[in-house]
Amino acid sequence: MSFDVDIHGNVGATEIRCRIEPVDGLTVLFGPSGAGKTSVLNMIAGLIDPGAGHIRVAGRTLFDESWDPWDFNSMPPERRRAGYVFQDSRLFPHMKVVANLRYAAPDRPLDLAPIAFLGIDHLLDRWPRSLSGGEARRVAIGRALLSDPAFLLLDEPLSSLDAPRREEITRAIEHLRDVVRLPILMVTHDAAEAERLGTRIVAMGD
């Protein structure tokens, strides 16, 4: 079971409505700029309040308007186990790549499998400021995976990359979808990307 979402709320003056039927694999949220795609990811991560509806992911309820709001109708973000890869990577600038990767589990041995398939082994001793956009994106995906997430939220993971870098990250996402089999919700406004990666495409803002 994957993302089962039906939410209706407001972000500033914008009304956000989104319905995602559960399907295994990768769900693409597709739509024009300003449609509310990032806001939906933030609601699923627990960073903003969805207002009304429900959010269930991989069989766990993260938000349900019918829960008593005085007694919390929302699971706190740190318990949701979201692996969130932000559009702008947001690596910790004062930590080397290896420390960014270990951030969520500093006492656990470093899991080398994601580091190998993301091709970031040679970057471990580098500072984030010295990385290219594609390298930083791959490290951000690695940091999310090493937090032992129950699901992944990817916000425009292929934007502003050159063609070879896009292909590398596309293959990494295909690996996560087909081999690791994590539930993935990915935002894009690129139709070809949506077609290639999406098991299901959910349009927003039409």
Ligand SMILES: Nc1ncnc2c1ncn2[C@@H]1O[C@H](COP(=O)(O)OP(=O)(O)OP(=O)(O)O)[C@@H](O)[C@H]1O
């Ligand atoms: N914190 C906020 N306060 C007020 N309005 C906001 C806030 N965050 C987002 N919005 C507005 O909500 C709308 C949806 O924004 P959101 O970033 O979710 O869209 P998006 O589909 O992800 O766009 P893009 O593809 O450009 O990233 C926009 O009109 C935006 O200006």
